[in-house]
Amino acid sequence: MAEKQTQLKVSAIKDGTVLDHIPARSLFQVVDILDLAHSENPITIGVNLESKSQGRKGIIKIADRFFADEELNRIALAAPEATVNIIRDYEVVQKKKIDIPATVVGIAKCSNPMCVTNRQDVTTRFATIKDGKKVKLLCHYCEKTTEDFIPLRH
Ligand code: CTP
Numbered sequence: 001m002a003e004k005q006t007q008l009k010v011s012a013i014k015d016g017t018v019l020d021h022i023p024a025r026s027l028f029q030v031v032d033i034l035d036l037a038h039s040e041n042p043i044t045i046g047v048n049l050e051s052k053s054q055g056r057k058g059i060i061k062i063a064d065r066f067f068a069d070e071e072l073n074r075i076a077l078a079a080p081e082a083t084v085n086i087i088r089d090y091e092v093v094q095k096k097k098i099d100i101p102a103t104v105v106g107i108a109k110c111s112n113p114m115c116v117t118n119r120q121d122v123t124t125r126f127a128t129i130k131d132g133k134k135v136k137l138l139c140h141y142c143e144k145t146t147e148d149f150i151p152l153r154h
């Protein structure tokens, strides 16, 4: 009789991108940032998986898709500690760290309800501030700091 499986794993992919070490609480924000809800690629998502270094982590595997660095760096808003693995023919051919972008345009919402970007049709624009593991956003328009990333809906 087959041994009982004690570990749940997300299957390996042949080609594509694996985003690993995503804090579990940030997983769905990363899905939003990369607009994966509108992707037609095969995607597998694991959340609340055990991690030695992180407590509970999330993982996203996107088959047959390779992102521009600029797109990947946006993940810093929600998960600066995530790692990006590029998979080709089942092998990890590259491991990338995420670089925090200097500016963030049109992805995040300003937390200040009085901000012009929340009252008129003005694209949001922020400078990033690194604060320990977190990335905060300084609004170009109202100069208020947004502590927690709020995605703009697509
Ligand atoms: N992976 C995958 N498909 C492959 C190869 C790897 O989905 N064909 C995934 C693994 O499941 C893992 C990630 O890509 O989540 C990185 O793989 P690897 O570097 O082999 O794992 P680790 O050594 O655990 O990575 P790290 O040191 O970054 O924790």
Ligand code: ZN
Pocket: 110, 111, 112, 115, 116, 117, 139, 140, 141, 142, 143, 144
């Ligand atoms: Zn603002």
